[in-house]
Amino acid sequence: MRLLILLATTTMLAACGGAGPQSVGSTAPPTGGGTGGGGTGGGTGGGTAHTFVDPTEPKTYTAVGASHSYNYRVDSPSDPGAGQTGQLYQGDATTVRNSALTIAYNPRDAIFDVTFTNPLAGTSAVSRFQDPLHRTDFGGIVEPQIGTPNLGSAQFGVQGINYLESGSANNVTTPVPGEFVFGLVDPGQPGTYEGTTFFYQTPGTETDYVSFAGYLRNRATVNNITIDNADGSTTEYIEQNSQFERGAFAFGQLTASDNVPTTGTGTFEGTMLASMVFNDQPDTIGNFDTYFQWIAGRATTNVDFGANTFSLSLDGTVGAPLFDGTSRQHTILQNAQFRANGAGDINLVSAGGFFGQFNEAWFVNPGGARLDMVIAGSSIDGAFYGPNAAELGGGYRIVGGTPDERIDILGTFVGKKP
Template identity: 85%
Template sequence: MRLLILLASTTMLAACGGAGPQSAGSSAPPTGSGTGGGTSGGGSGSGTAHTFVDPTEPKTYTAVGASHSYNNIVESPGAAGAGQGSQLYQGDATTVRNSDLTIAYNPRDAIFDVSFNNALAGTSATSRFQDPLHRTDFGGVVEPQIGTPNLGSAQFGIQGINYLESGSSNNVFFSVPGEFAFGLIDPDQGGSYDSTTFFYQTPGTDTQYVSFAGYLRNRASVSNITIENADGSSTEFIRQNNQLERGAFAFGEVTPNDQIPTTGTGTFEGSMLATMVFNDQPDTTGNFDTYFQWIAGQATTSVDFGANTFALSLDGTVGAPLFDGTSRQHSILENAQFRANGAGDINLVSAGGFFGQFSEAWFVNPGGNRLDLVIAGSSIDGAFYGPNGAEVGGGYRIVGGTPDERIDILGTFVGKQP
């Protein structure tokens, strides 16, 4: 069990650790240049030893991927019948040429600046990670905030993941036995919590010119509410306001168009990461509670450069839901398997890479129960990275189409040729 007590009026949510000693050459996100990829913050890099794996100059990258947000109110969290009300859900997937999401790194001072502000997705996370104590990892007394996926665990098995976290709190006691719930220290005062966690795979771990990243922002406030009843009595309860954001992206050194092959084929193997909401119960049980879940695993991208086509297959494992003191009812169980297949075209002129849609997606729960998705809309947007299109990366979205259900899967993928 993790236990994190935040008592100060403004307490930084930070922790030491990370994926081992970090330097510009071993674990900081790299930087480079390329059309639509990175922009220089300190020179063009000409004549330097700068690479994506071993950055020497400040750079800013445009990230390609998807993000979403979910706002709701829970009254009397943990009580019988507590549910999510005042719900607002939003999501958006960016394209290679239409993204305001950025990841910047200054190797001299080991400073990260990330901006995942997207009005269409309802996200607003913009953070600077400059304190060495912002680096955190799993294991020990202090760990990343609840809702952060432990991608290096046996469940997911993805190596080289680094975590950075910062935030603030006020008058809040926050414990984690599987609940995103807050208790008031002083019943006469409210409490607030706001923390952003940014995580990425160290460039060079699996790929040399592109990497993937994710983030989550948890914001919540609690207040003690008193309602005067008609008979003169009063009713007191706690009201919790949740504002949750999630996202997954690819970033790196985009291949110039004139370096991308025009003949031949290639198969690119790598990682996939997705953030999901899945609630298929409103019309059957009346349950409107929705929970975020992470999915992580492998992606295979097959490219025919001569025909200007590609195919994408995703194979992932689903993580545990993020509960919030409500019903805990959910359909996709922890360790369920996720599969999806899609395809599309390469169009460097209009798309700056490749784009397509998914033809099928499904889950298999532990025990063998299969749930096939009705897809209302989907997108795949990717680009080539490195010299001569050596690697690929991109983002995707799958929107469920069954009436009275909230199903949305948003993620990223990267890959290299064996």
């Protein structure tokens, strides 16, 4: 299916740089299933044997992970007292056997088609990255759009990250540097902004049969509102409607079920990535402004193939919030440490991999203050990748359970045995 093309129609949204997308793409269908052994990660086309690291044929992967969206309105951004109103937040984590999230790559033309549409998460990103100028990176005059995590920075230290971006902007300026706030070039006309950024780790950087990816979609409509007052005067202000999407996923060459070991144990080490909203302030200080933050770090998965069990530990660092001209009040500070531990079962027949839940999660802010999460619900869903389950990957979600709070962490993890 031909997917929607989002091209940069003004400036600032497409740039050259980075490693480019030439090293992700096709893999042969795993033995035992023409589309990946009945689950996530297998391609839907091809037939010639080739590797995940060095693709030779077009391939579409079904990804497993999680995504969420947040829509709201701000009147007079950056004015004292401006706040987020009309809020609608949604999130969802897919299972190995139930995901419509796809990443397609054509190595001949270096074209990516990605679709991260999930009605349960309120996400609708569908993009094609085919222009060489869609490749972008941090450093230089043009960088990825605001809200994109610089995973290669000293803060996160993740290697081999590639960024692709497309979008459009019309009749808007950015009056507040570093924030998602717009003004109007022509106050008599509405303004719009839309940008989609897709990023992934180059296969072979750390893992050879599975990789992780993330995306963000920022959209805004901006209008100049005029109100006629009773005394004959008028009041004008900017109204900005913001729509944000975030997601993180694992994709790759799935292990056929009959190739997964039935005895022995293994420890898998790799990267974790998550997008988070954390607002515990509505009932304490009356602050309803909620901001997205990225978390990146390490994941350790211990697997007992004989007992059909696993445990997962996450250890990440929290990035800066995406501000929007409102209060800037937030509890989890930049560079806070995130920890979570969970466990579950392997069931290749019914689940296509492994599934479980978290039993604890907490943060430690700079300065040492610890904040333990009350978990209302959680999920871990993953699969094995490569020959003899040499690697694994999956997605997860942790939902906060304290009343009058909006806390939700959704992400992905990958790993390989030493």
